[in-house]
Amino acid sequence: MSLPDLFREIDPPQRLLMGPGPVNAHPRVLRAMAADLLGQFDPEMTDYMNEVMALYRPIFGTENRWTFLVDGTARAGIEAALVSMVSPGQNVLVLCFGRFGLLLTEILDRIGAIVEIIEVPWGEIVPLDQIAQAIERFGPKLVATVHGDTSTTMAQPLEGLGDLCRAAGVLSYVDATATIGGMEIAADRWGVDVVTGGLQKCLGGPSGSAPITISDMAAERIFSRRHVELGLQTAKPIENRGRRIGSNYFDLAMIMDYWSEKRLNHHTEATTMLYGARECARVTLGEGLEARFDRHAAAGRAMTAGLRAMGLIVYGDDRYRMTNITGVYIPKGVDGEAVRRRMREDFEIEIGTAFGQLAGKIWRIGAMGYNAMKHKVLITLGALEAALRAEGFQAPPGAGVDAALAAWGE
Structure with missing residues (x-):
């Protein structure tokens, strides 16, 4: 790195952070x-x-x-x-x-x-x-x-x-x-x-x-x-x-x-x-705690429905899942890091990898805080579908977004 590069102005990409945290600040x-x-x-x-x-x-x-x-x-x-x-x-x-x-x-x-x-x-x-x-x-x-x-x-x-x-x-x-x-x-x-x-x-x-x-x-x-x-x-x-x-x-x-x-x-x-x-x-508090909890629940519900509609398997027990983070198994034969890279480079969206015994087995996709919004969930699911198809997984076209839209208002 040349000396002038060390003094350049910070200009981070405008990335949508849909991993397990941190997320985009309000x-x-x-x-x-x-x-x-x-x-x-x-x-x-x-x-x-x-x-x-x-x-x-x-x-x-x-x-x-x-x-x-x-x-x-x-x-x-x-x-x-x-x-x-x-x-x-x-x-x-x-x-x-x-x-x-x-x-x-x-x-x-x-x-x-x-x-x-x-x-x-x-x-x-x-x-x-x-x-x-x-x-x-x-x-x-x-x-x-x-x-x-x-x-x-x-x-x-x-x-x-x-x-x-x-x-x-x-x-x-x-x-x-x-x-x-x-x-x-x-x-x-x-x-x-x-x-x-x-x-x-x-x-x-x-x-x-x-x-x-x-x-x-x-x-x-x-x-x-x-x-x-x-x-x-x-x-x-x-x-x-x-x-x-x-x-x-x-x-x-x-x-x-x-x-x-x-x-x-x-x-x-x-x-x-x-x-x-x-x-x-x-x-x-301005939003109201109950309204805020409902928004996170709707985002989690929509994300889960969208992932399943794409033919993916959601991780863990539905009864105890956090509303703001969803784990999903990486399909067999798909390079999980290649999908994450495509989402980051092609769509400026970040989803999370996993720790320990789940490393390389699941992605963790968050929808919380300022990012627990309908359009951000839909954009993420659409980008994930495109990245998966590019890596050889034939997700049903549009199914994830359609299912998420239907689940949001349940």
Whole structure:
């Protein structure tokens, strides 16, 4: 690459992102992120922070006082939650039905937790009775799960999980990165203690900010653990503090102090991302949560119907499929990457490949956030048909688009 090329203006292609995320950001979000910066203790800035807290409570389905943002991608929220609630040597039960359940396990292993996994075949979900038996047998301090795992396109039912945990005196954590803003999140009704999310999927924003909500019970553990482990009650020298908490940046007790009325300095708030997260919430609530969930359900229904009408086999259990991502088997004899390349180069559309045991076996096609629209689903199906035919698969001409149109209004 020549030196002048290094200084060229960024001019990315106008690509339609119909994979498992990220997706195209809503134009209102991009405009909000172009606003001027403010100092982190500026009264206008702290007012925006308070507004963000209020805006995300209904999106999480909660009245939790501790509802705010962790600066970083969705994984920052996941790690902050786990590193702040779990101490080395504590028992943690993980529900695993895909790649991102394995991610929870990896983070917990790094913390030094004793992890037991309830693992089911990919394409299935974890039954409630298995969770109850494992809690009774293993005695965890925390039960952790993903709500919608994009690697398998399945959504774990969460009704009853909180009741099981509360009855056993166990905290619960849910990673809702892939579903928040597109499927119902009901933290209070489910009785779950901590839920984290991300902007880059159903909320229609860029990656880089992780909304989080924390129950009073979980907040009490986070603050009390910080006092005990950092030695604040005994005024230990600063060099002896923090040896057991694995992160300073992701220490939720310190972040919560910044988001509280105390405004204690922890980090320089990512102002531009806060603007974006705030606008994501405004767009979501402006549409109405039920209307938004219905739109995502219609998009998923249409995508699934269109794929089947083209002669393709949809992956997983229909009863538990996420509304915003559909897995579909790559037909035998078809080069899956060649199809993806044709869609990208000929139509400027991106669909997703897969992880682990599903790599090379399925495509993952998303329709979420700003992209969960009828015309974008139809354009994607039409492009996929053309790419498949070019690679030798004889999809019935127009069948996918026709079926999707009919299914959208069901």
